[in-house]
Amino acid sequence: MEREEVQAVIFDWAGTTVDYGCFAPVHAFVETFRRRGIEITAEEAREPMGLAKIDHIQSILGMRRIKDVWNAAFGNEPNEKDAQALYRDFEATIFKVLKYHAKPIPGVVELVSQLRKQGIKIGSTTGYTREMIAVVAEEAEKWAYKPDSIVTSVEVPSGRPAPWMCLQTAINLQVYPLSKMVKVGDTVSDIEEGISAGMWTVGVLKGGSEIGLSEQEITNADPYQLQAKMRRAENRFLMAGADFVIDEIGDLLEIIDRINHRLIERKDSFIG
Numbered sequence: 382m383e384r385e386e387v388q389a390v391i392f393d394w395a396g397t398t399v400d401y402g403c404f405a406p407v408h409a410f411v412e413t414f415r416r417r418g419i420e421i422t423a424e425e426a427r428e429p430m431g432l433a434k435i436d437h438i439q440s441i442l443g444m445r446r447i448k449d450v451w452n453a454a455f456g457n458e459p460n461e462k463d464a465q466a467l468y469r470d471f472e473a474t475i476f477k478v479l480k481y482h483a484k485p486i487p488g489v490v491e492l493v494s495q496l497r498k499q500g501i502k503i504g505s506t507t508g509y510t511r512e513m514i515a516v517v518a519e520e521a522e523k524w525a526y527k528p529d530s531i532v533t534s535v536e537v538p539s540g541r542p543a544p545w546m547c548l549q550t551a552i553n554l555q556v557y558p559l560s561k562m563v564k565v566g567d568t569v570s571d572i573e574e575g576i577s578a579g580m581w582t583v584g585v586l587k588g589g590s591e592i593g594l595s596e597q598e599i600t601n602a603d604p605y606q607l608q609a610k611m612r613r614a615e616n617r618f619l620m621a622g623a624d625f626v627i628d629e630i631g632d633l634l635e636i637i638d639r640i641n642h643r644l645i646e647r648k649d650s651f652i653g
Contacts, residue, residue, distance in 0.1 A: 386641040389556040390496060390633070391504040391547055391580070392528065393431065393566035394514065395482070396589040397630070398489045398505070399521050402598075403430060403567060403590035405482035406508075409475035410441065413467055418454055421447060423593065430590040431570030433508050433540035435468045442467075472513075479513060483520030486588045487596075488631035490525045495634055502554045504530040504562075506546035506574065511535065530554055542573030547580060563640060565633060567591060572621045581640050584618030586611050587629040591618070 396403030410426040421441060429440035441447055442459040451459045493503055505528040507514050514533055521527070530553040534540030537549055547564060556562055564575025564582050567589025575582035586592055587599060591614035599607065615626045625636045 384500075385644045385647075386499075386561070387501055387563055387581075387637050387644070388561040389502040389504055389551070389554050390563045390565060390637075391506055391550050391575070393568070393571050394505060394507045394509065394517060396430070396567035397486070397565060397571070397585055398526060398528075399485050399517060400482040401484075401486050401588045402593060402595045403427070403588075404595070405475060405478050406430065406434070406437075407590075407593075408478060409471055410437070412474050413438075413471040414441070416470060417467070419447070419450055427590050427593055429570075431508055431541050431566065431568030431574075433534035434471060434510070434513075435464065436534075436540060437508065438467050438471060439464050472510075475513065476516065479516040480520050483517040483524075485521055485524045485526040486630055488629060492631055492633055493526065493528075496637070499637070501637070502530075502556060503528040504532070504547075504550035504554055506532050506534075506541075506550060506564075508534050508540055541570040542577055544574060544578035547574055547578035551578075561644065563637070565630075569617055569621045572618055572623045576622050582623045582625075583633060583636055584615070584621075584623045584626040585630055586614055586626065589614075 392398045395405060407423050407426045411421055411423065414421045425441060425444060429437045432440060442464055448458050496503065511533045514531055518531060530550050532546045532549045534546060537545035539545060551557060551559060551562060559579040562580045564571065564580045565585060566572065567585045568591060572582045572584055592610060594602065618626045627633060627636060
C-alpha cells in the first residue's frame with residue numbers, strides 16, 4: 382500500500398541549495414547592463430529572480446526607471462533586439478563565474494541525506510539553461526550534492542511561474558499525485574511555480590535572494606534589522622501563497638513531518 386507521505390522534494394538551485402545569497406546571477410546582470418552604460422541596482426537585478434534568464438532580462442528592461450535611463454542613453458526604449466543582445470552578453474558573463482558559486486548552502490547535503498533515508502526523491506528546477514546548470518551541478522557534486530533530476534526552463538514550454546518544470550520533474554521521478562510533492566525555493570516565482578503545479582510550497586529565507594545577504598553579512602547584521610528584513614521577505618512569500626516559510630534550509634525536515642501529518646489526516650478524513 383502506497384504511503385500517505387511526501388514522496389519527492391523539488392529544490393531550486395541558486396539561493397536555495399547552492400550559491401548562498403544567490404550572487405552569481407546578480408553580479409552577471411549588473412555587469413551586463415553596466416557594459417551598455419546602464420547602471421542597475423542589486424535590488425533591481427534581484428526583483429525578477431527565479432525566472433528564465435531571458436525573461437529576467439526582459440523584466441528588468443520593463444521597469445519604468447530602466448526604460449527611462451535606456452531612453453536617455455540611446456534615444457529609444459529597449460526592444461526585443463536589445464533584450465536578445467543583453468542575454469548573449471549575460472551568458473558570456475555568467476559562465477565566467479558559475480563554478481565559483483556552486484558550493485552547497487550549509488545544511489543542504491545533510492538535509493538531502495535525511496530526506497533520502499525517508500525514501501524521498503530529490504528533484505530540481507532552475508532558471509539557468511542546461512549548459513549553465515551543468516557547470517553548477519558538476520561543481521556541486523564535488524561537495525556531495527547531486528539531485529535525482531534536473532529540469533531547466535529552456536526544456537519546457539515556459540519557465541516559472543508556469544508549472545511545466547515541476548510537472549516534468551514529476552515525470553522524471555515517477556511520482557504522483559502531485560499533492561505528495563513539495564516545491565522549495567528562495568523566490569516568489571518558485572512559490573508560484575509550485576502552486577501552479579498543485580504542490581506544497583516552502584519559501585526559504587537565509588541564503589536566498591529575497592534576503593540577498595552573504596553568510597558573513599547575516600552573521601554581522603544587527604539582529605533587529607535582520608529579523609525585520611526576514612519578516613518582510615516572509616510576508617512576500619505568504620502573500621504569494623506559500624504553505625510554509627522557513628528561516629533556513631535545514632528547517633525543512635520539520636515541515637516535511639507537518640505535511641506528512643496533514644496528508645494522513647486528509648486521507649483519514651476522506652475515508653471517514
